[in-house]
Amino acid sequence: MKELVRLTDVTKVYQGGITGALNGVSLAVEKGEFTAIMGPSGSGKSTMLNLVAGLDRPTSGSVSVSGTDLGKLGETGLARFRRDHIGFVFQFFYLLPNLTALENVLIPAQLKGDGSTDRGRELLEKLGIADVADRYPARLSGGQQQRVAVARALINNPTLLLADEPTGALDTHTGEQVMELLGDLHREGQTILLVTHDAKLATRHAARVISVMDGKIVDDARLASPERAPSEVIRMRSEEKLR
């Protein structure tokens, strides 16, 4: 498999506080992997995602994505890198309220000089929200807003899809649907890095779970997916004494 992301001894120090700081993190992610990053609030998991996205720079150490050392890029280069390689899905969607769903989806393509609406409509269709293409975000449910945000993240065919607590603002059922969507994208070959609190959802879709605590990676688990008989997974047993 081809390596897509590499963090080498990355440190991030924030002025005036330690929350979210990173302390010597090294990590490699391969193309096509679905990786979940888990950890308590302030453990640094979102910081990792922001560094990979080129939204933030490390204090020391290096971050490279798709062979590009992000530390070597200036602000313009970094903006172009984000536009061409990164799709980002946030907890609170961050759709522009004065644009319709379709217009929101098209923003990254327009930044690239692509004025076509075809792929935007195609994505909305694929994500099951074609019928709300012309609605404004205020008239969309949370689940619909997040689907729009996913479509926006995908419009430029990103090398890497990053999602920071994408189900955090959604109810259980809607959250499952959004995660199902990410699972589908992964099966189509999309590389995904997901930050989440929800271990149930993370382990359903991601075969790799990285645990972060106090700015360090404390575990990197690759989960197996064998076909197990039900009794190997759950064992119900009778504790009553036969009398």
Place this chain on the structure above:
Amino acid sequence: MSLKYGVLGLLKGEPLHGYEVKNRFEAMLGGTWEVNIGQIYTTLQRLERDGLVRPVGARGDRGKLAYELSPDGHKALEQWLAEPDSGPQQLHEDIYVKLLLATRIANGGLQPMLARQKRAYLQRLRDLNRLEERARRDGRLDLARLIRGALLHTEADLKWMDELSSERFGAEAAKTE
């Protein structure tokens, strides 16, 4: 989980003989509990002795005897279904005792044990997710609900490991008596 009431519940629908009870019981449990036919016969005999089931008709071919619920059996089943499970919490897994022992033996150094256990729980979550998917695909909503319960329990176990791993608990001096 009770084999006795499981059998009573299955007989509420229609009279069944031993093998039918075994097959339906195992199908209901979705393969999470395999019972041997001996346990079923013993259970049926005890239920008959206690007046909760009674044989229907004569022995069929190869000595098969079907049972149905008696009025007392109906009452016992209804009572059992109406009662909440209010007994002590059942903690069967070894980790609970390992944790207590490790506190003494490893002089409070639990981290390696917690890390290993955490991985096992992550793998279990993945396996349970697979099982739930399969149950839903098979249209077994009842089984999917049960697996969902197991998923949430395992999530709690995982949170417990995280809590034990965090500094707040790690820094406390372990008191063992």
